[in-house]
Amino acid sequence: MNSPLRRIAIVVGCIVCSLVAPAIAFGHAVVLPKNSTPGAFERYVLRVPNEKAVATTRVEIRFPADVRVTSFEDVAGWQLEVLTDSTKRVVGAVWTGTLAPQRFIEFPFMAANPKVATRLTWPAFQTYADGERVEWTGAEGTKRPASSTLLAAASVSESMTRSVPWIAAILALVSLGLAMRKRGAAQGA
Numbered sequence: 001m002n003s004p005l006r007r008i009a010i011v012v013g014c015i016v017c018s019l020v021a022p023a024i025a026f027g028h029a030v031v032l033p034k035n036s037t038p039g040a041f042e043r044y045v046l047r048v049p050n051e052k053a054v055a056t057t058r059v060e061i062r063f064p065a066d067v068r069v070t071s072f073e074d075v076a077g078w079q080l081e082v083l084t085d086s087t088k089r090v091v092g093a094v095w096t097g098t099l100a101p102q103r104f105i106e107f108p109f110m111a112a113n114p115k116v117a118t119r120l121t122w123p124a125f126q127t128y129a130d131g132e133r134v135e136w137t138g139a140e141g142t143k144r145p146a147s148s149t150l151l152a153a154a155s156v157s158e159s160m161t162r163s164v165p166w167i168a169a170i171l172a173l174v175s176l177g178l179a180m181r182k183r184g185a186a187q188g189a
Contacts, residue, residue, distance in 0.1 A: 028136055028145065031148075032047060035149065036151050037113065038118070038152070041112050042111055044109055045106045048126060050104065055098045061107075067120060071110045072109045077097045093107070117152050119148050120151060121146050
């Protein structure tokens with residue numbers, strides 16, 4: 001194979017790998033985002049793909065003890081059962097419906113994070129129409145890992161990233177004010 005064709009084959013191979021790798025890495029139930037801030041009020045999403053030839057009919061999640069789940073977003077075609085303990089704290093949720101093969105679905109919910117830095121673990125369970133129940137409860141790196149979210153204080157770069165638009169807007173307003181002031185002074189002279 002000559003050099004230009006070999007380079008093209010390598011580039012195509014890299015592109016294919018970059019497209020396939022995320023599908024393999026996220027071929028299980030995951031809660032997003034994977035990173036958040038202690039004490040934050042966060043919108044989480046449980047994303048569940050159907051990897052079998054039969055429909056998924058039930059999805060269940062258990063919430064970490066130190067997370068306070070406050071509300072759920074309706075998902076068309078799915079019924080929600082909120083699980084609570086004796087103190088009425090939300091400890092889990094069960095969605096029932098039909099998820100066709102080769103599809104995925106997302107179940108959004110709002111929660112208040114604990115105020116300390118920690119790693120939240122989200123055990124999830126997926127039941128198929130043939131009765132098989134898959135438990136996404138294993139340790140990281142196993143065949144069926146539980147999803148996790150790292151709670152850590154925002155870094156300086158994250159804080160700066162969030163501040164840049166506000167700083168730019170303030171500078172734009174100051175510049176506009178100065179330009180209008182100079183124009184008014186020039187017209188008054």
